[in-house]
Amino acid sequence: MKQRTFSTTLALFLFFFNLGIFIISVTIFKDTISRAEERSLGEHYFITSALIKDFHAVESRGIAIEGSFSSLLQPYSYLSGDKKTGLAFFKNNQLVYSSQDTSMLQNNLLKSSKDGIRVSTVRKVEKKTYVIVSGKLPVPYDSYALVYIYDISEAISSWSNLKNMLFLAGFLLSVLLSFGLLIILNQIFKPLKQISQTSKNIAKGAYETRLPIYGHDELSEMARSFNHMAEEIQHQMAELIDTADKKQQFIDNFAHEIRTPLTAIYGYAEYMQKALLSEDDRLSALNYIMSESRRLQTISFQLLELANLQNNLITCEEQKISRLFEMVRQTLYSKLAEKNINIEFSSEIETIWGDACLLESLLINLIDNAIKACGKGGHIFVCGANEAGKKTISIRDNGKGMTPEVLSQIMEPFYRGEKSRNRSTGGAGLGLAICKQIALHHGAELSFTSFPCNGTTAKITFTT
Amino acid sequence: MTSILIVEDEVAINELVKRNLQLVGYHCTSVFDGKTAISEMQRQSYDLIVLDIMLPGLDGFEVIKHANETPTIFLTAKNNLPDRIKGFSMGADDYLTKPFEMLELLARVEAVLRRTQKNRNYFEVGDVKIDFNSHQVYLNGQLVECTPKEYELLEVLVNNRNIALSRERLLDLVWGYDFERDSRTIDVHIQKLRKKLGWEDVIKTIYKLGYRLEVLQ
Numbered sequence: 001m002k003q004r005t006f007s008t009t010l011a012l013f014l015f016f017f018n019l020g021i022f023i024i025s026v027t028i029f030k031d032t033i034s035r036a037e038e039r040s041l042g043e044h045y046f047i048t049s050a051l052i053k054d055f056h057a058v059e060s061r062g063i064a065i066e067g068s069f070s071s072l073l074q075p076y077s078y079l080s081g082d083k084k085t086g087l088a089f090f091k092n093n094q095l096v097y098s099s100q101d102t103s104m105l106q107n108n109l110l111k112s113s114k115d116g117i118r119v120s121t122v123r124k125v126e127k128k129t130y131v132i133v134s135g136k137l138p139v140p141y142d143s144y145a146l147v148y149i150y151d152i153s154e155a156i157s158s159w160s161n162l163k164n165m166l167f168l169a170g171f172l173l174s175v176l177l178s179f180g181l182l183i184i185l186n187q188i189f190k191p192l193k194q195i196s197q198t199s200k201n202i203a204k205g206a207y208e209t210r211l212p213i214y215g216h217d218e219l220s221e222m223a224r225s226f227n228h229m230a231e232e233i234q235h236q237m238a239e240l241i242d243t244a245d246k247k248q249q250f251i252d253n254f255a256h257e258i259r260t261p262l263t264a265i266y267g268y269a270e271y272m273q274k275a276l277l278s279e280d281d282r283l284s285a286l287n288y289i290m291s292e293s294r295r296l297q298t299i300s301f302q303l304l305e306l307a308n309l310q311n312n313l314i315t316c317e318e319q320k321i322s323r324l325f326e327m328v329r330q331t332l333y334s335k336l337a338e339k340n341i342n343i344e345f346s347s348e349i350e351t352i353w354g355d356a357c358l359l360e361s362l363l364i365n366l367i368d369n370a371i372k373a374c375g376k377g378g379h380i381f382v383c384g385a386n387e388a389g390k391k392t393i394s395i396r397d398n399g400k401g402m403t404p405e406v407l408s409q410i411m412e413p414f415y416r417g418e419k420s421r422n423r424s425t426g427g428a429g430l431g432l433a434i435c436k437q438i439a440l441h442h443g444a445e446l447s448f449t450s451f452p453c454n455g456t457t458a459k460i461t462f463t464t
Numbered sequence: 465m466t467s468i469l470i471v472e473d474e475v476a477i478n479e480l481v482k483r484n485l486q487l488v489g490y491h492c493t494s495v496f497d498g499k500t501a502i503s504e505m506q507r508q509s510y511d512l513i514v515l516d517i518m519l520p521g522l523d524g525f526e527v528i529k530h531a532n533e534t535p536t537i538f539l540t541a542k543n544n545l546p547d548r549i550k551g552f553s554m555g556a557d558d559y560l561t562k563p564f565e566m567l568e569l570l571a572r573v574e575a576v577l578r579r580t581q582k583n584r585n586y587f588e589v590g591d592v593k594i595d596f597n598s599h600q601v602y603l604n605g606q607l608v609e610c611t612p613k614e615y616e617l618l619e620v621l622v623n624n625r626n627i628a629l630s631r632e633r634l635l636d637l638v639w640g641y642d643f644e645r646d647s648r649t650i651d652v653h654i655q656k657l658r659k660k661l662g663w664e665d666v667i668k669t670i671y672k673l674g675y676r677l678e679v680l681q
Binding site: 255256270 | 473474476477479480483484487497518519520521523541542543544561562563564565566626627628629673676678
């Protein structure tokens with residue numbers, strides 16, 4: 001692109017520039033010639049009229065003209081002392097007088113005079129250029145013809161010098177122009193080069209690369225939108241990486257949840273098969289196998305529930321809040337009593353729209369989490385309310401709370417705040433993922449607010 | 465006696481590893497989280513640590529920093545490459561992923577101990593003594609002539625004592641995979657060993673399975 005712009009611009013410039021020089025020199029040339037011709041015509045006229053007077057004078061004195069040509073014409077030859085002009089005089093096409101070396105004129109001048117009119121021609125003879133004006137003298141001397149020769153070689157050569165100068169200057173200017181053009185084009189194309197370099201960098205993975213923005217022209221506008229694009233790409237890449245991380249985490253966690261019980265089941269079975277066992281050993285190994293199988297069963301049930309929730313539509317009915325709370329209380333009674341946790345139910349709203357089983361499971365899951373977060377003697381408040389026309393149920397505990405990082409991920413399947421995924425403090429990490437699905441199916445939103453050591457509030461906001 | 469520290473937060477698996485290692489005569493201590501593991505290591509020196517990565521409190525990568533040259537085998541559900549590499553780069557001697565097989569765990573423990581422990585020279589039970597360096601077997605102080613295959617079979621049985629080994633597994637371990645399968649070869653060699661060492665009651669035939677070298681701890 002740069003090359004093409006450069007060569008086209010330069011070619012166009014050179015063409016018009018040289019054309020200009022050419023036209024100027026031609027004009028000057030023509031001007032020179034026509035001035036010389038005019039001057040020659042003037043001189044010729046002057047000499048002719050003077051000569052006629054002379055002829056009259058000579059004739060009146062009774063002297064024949066033929067004999068006195070040289071004495072008559074001689075003075076005119078001195079009109080120009082620089083030998084640039086010459087005169088020739090013919091009688092009936094016979095040269096009778098010539099002020100200069102006539103040999104070179106001879107063949108050129110013979111046919112030069114015609115009837116009555118003065119003819120001016122430009123002739124080039126032996127590297128010299130002449131303007132030749134020839135014309136017959138008026139009657140009664142019309143057998144005579146006067147030829148005026150004007151040498152314009154000097155004018156021509158000075159024109160030729162001027163022309164050469166012009167072309168030389170033109171050439172120098174062209175060289176300067178081509179350099180200037182190159183510099184300007186480089187300047188113009190520099191942003192384009194930068195853009196291509198930057199996009200290469202971005203393609204290579206340096207997503208934080210940006211273009212510098214100068215001024216307010218079209219290029220800076222383009223740079224701005226380019227930077228915007230780069231920002232979007234960077235943002236999306238970060239999101240992709242984040243998703244990939246989450247996926248990896250999901251796989252890791254899933255693997256852990258499945259492998260741990262499998263390892264135990266297989267391991268104890270192998271142990272029972274191969275080792276020499278006492279009755280106690282045998283029983284405890286069997287116990288491990290059974291409890292780990294149950295754990296796998298729980299996980300598979302939960303996964304199935306999650307999958308079912310994602311695929312199936314639920315049947316919604318009007319549910320009485322008081323009945324729902326009573327069911328939940330009954331289910332969790334033993335757990336609450338065991339940890340000596342005080343739970344309070346209160347509600348401003350009478351009914352809620354939804355599936356009884358799922359709503360119960362949702363509340364039980366959330367309260368179960370609250371119980372795990374509370375120590376012995378904790379408090380849990382379950383509260384139904386009407387906020388800005390929307391029905392909400394919130395579960396508030398005064399337990400250990402969560403950090404913002406944990407809070408942001410708790411609804412991912414298999415996520416557990418406890419990195420070691422220890423069995424004694426929690427399950428597979430599917431509870432809240434299931435809660436989220438249940439909430440989604442009820443057109444409700446599940447949100448959490450929590451601070452470490454300050455308790456957690458889970459809130460279900462129904463939009464239906 | 466070789467002492468091994470087992471750091472694993474899942475009670476079932478911790479117990480399983482412990483029982484397996486005890487079968488072949490290692491002395492085992494179980495701990496269930498990172499902090500206890502570190503204090504236990506400071507309290508007593510161990511010949512080997514079997515370490516889980518996902519632990520409550522401090523994780524396995526933190527624990528191994530305090531291991532001070534004690535040979536360590538990671539035993540974990542994390543089987544992706546970056547974790548394995550991280551494990552090895554932090555000084556682990558081996559890396560075993562769950563679910564694992566009993567014999568594999570024992571073989572790896574055995575291999576790491578053989579690399580790191582130079583003083584394990586012989587095994588003695590009853591009136592039989594086996595010298596692992598010179599590959600010689602003594603009964604009541606008298607040298608017993610054994611063919612190389614008999615000796616190898618004996619060593620496998622001793623290393624996996626109290627564990628039943630199938631004929632196929634024994635073939636794999638002693639003769640290698642490309643040996644033409646004939647389980648009667650095993651029976652013949654077992655008979656010879658029993659006769660030579662007077663181990664008719666020690667090498668037990670396990671019905672429908674194989675053989676087990678039974679040694680009381």
